[in-house]
Amino acid sequence: MNGRVREYRVADADAVIGLHRRTLLAGHEPEPDFAAYLTAFYGATLFDHPWVADDLTSSVFEDADGAVVGFVGVIPRPMVLDDRPLRAAVSVRFMVDPDHPHGPLAAAALHRRFLRGPQDLSLVENANDAARRVWQASRQADVLTTGSISWSVPGSATAGTGPVTELDPGVLLDLLLGAAARYRLRPHYDEKSLTWLLDHLTGAGYRGTLHAHAVYTRDGRPAGWYVYYRRPADRPGYHGVLQLVWDRDPGPVLEALRAHAGGSDLPIHGRLQDGLLPHLAAHGGTLSAGPWTVVHSPDPRIRAAFRAGDAFLTRFEGEFC
Numbered sequence: 001m002n003g004r005v006r007e008y009r010v011a012d013a014d015a016v017i018g019l020h021r022r023t024l025l026a027g028h029e030p031e032p033d034f035a036a037y038l039t040a041f042y043g044a045t046l047f048d049h050p051w052v053a054d055d056l057t058s059s060v061f062e063d064a065d066g067a068v069v070g071f072v073g074v075i076p077r078p079m080v081l082d083d084r085p086l087r088a089a090v091s092v093r094f095m096v097d098p099d100h101p102h103g104p105l106a107a108a109a110l111h112r113r114f115l116r117g118p119q120d121l122s123l124v125e126n127a128n129d130a131a132r133r134v135w136q137a138s139r140q141a142d143v144l145t146t147g148s149i150s151w152s153v154p155g156s157a158t159a160g161t162g163p164v165t166e167l168d169p170g171v172l173l174d175l176l177l178g179a180a181a182r183y184r185l186r187p188h189y190d191e192k193s194l195t196w197l198l199d200h201l202t203g204a205g206y207r208g209t210l211h212a213h214a215v216y217t218r219d220g221r222p223a224g225w226y227v228y229y230r231r232p233a234d235r236p237g238y239h240g241v242l243q244l245v246w247d248r249d250p251g252p253v254l255e256a257l258r259a260h261a262g263g264s265d266l267p268i269h270g271r272l273q274d275g276l277l278p279h280l281a282a283h284g285g286t287l288s289a290g291p292w293t294v295v296h297s298p299d300p301r302i303r304a305a306f307r308a309g310d311a312f313l314t315r316f317e318g319e320f321c
Contacts, residue, residue: 125318157262241270
């Protein structure tokens with residue numbers, strides 16, 4: 001026997017962290033804050049979050065000697081299509097030891113196990129080119145073109161903006177539910193799960209400091225909101241956007257984000273959304289392909305909602321590690 005897929009256990013955490021270091025960090029040791037995050041994520045978060053389900057668990061592939069060769073994390077997420085509840089499963093940190101002779105077998109077996117789960121919708125939003133091709137081999141998968149284009153724009157300490165206020169979980173929940181209600185397919189949140197998610201994102205300090213702000217026009221009308229990581233100016237990288245949502249015009253929200261991130265030479269990075277491109281171009285924004293967002297479902301109604309742009313999906317619903 002070459003190996004087998006089995007359920008991921010807490011006892012596997014050290015082996016999977018080692019696999020993460022070899023495959024996703026090119027063998028380098030993580031910075032201390034990232035190392036602490038990985039320990040908590042693989043050792044606790046995957047077993048203790050608001051959406052834990054016994055029939056939707058993370059998996060490892062172990063060889064005949066019991067060594068962990070591959071891993072796929074699974075985060076169940078509740079969603080709604082029209083008024084029908086759905087179960088989504090997000091693929092998290094899919095990785096396989098490239099030097100192991102059974103690496104290709106492990107990758108195929110883990111991917112097959114994931115797609116054959118009880119979920120209505122499977123999702124990955126951080127796939128590289130190789131992973132995208134594996135997903136696209138299924139006729140029931142679609143690459144979300146807009147959600148797979150990344151943008152980068154400079155901050156601006158002089159950007160003009162209206163008032164900005166901090167968002168607490170309760171207010172953000174009301175905004176999320178209101179914005180998502182315009183779409184056929186949307187995530188389901190309550191205050192408990194959203195509070196947990198914000199706490200979890202805040203704890204990822206290696207990415208920067210999390211900021212969630214409501215934005216208003218100069219005459220005081222609600223314009224939208226943003227959630228992003230502001231990275232310290234003395235650390236390389238970028239300010240990462242998790243949500244950028246607007247009512248009618250993305251301009252005031254993008255300007256407020258640029259103003260808040262201003263004073264740093266680091267760029268702001270996010271995922272493209274319909275209506276945003278002209279505003280990015282006006283401020284010297286650039287685009288690049290990937291990472292790829294891919295959805296898979298045996299239900300044609302779910303795939304049709306994504307194809308029609310009638311799905312509310314942000315990085316809150318993606319690979320949040």
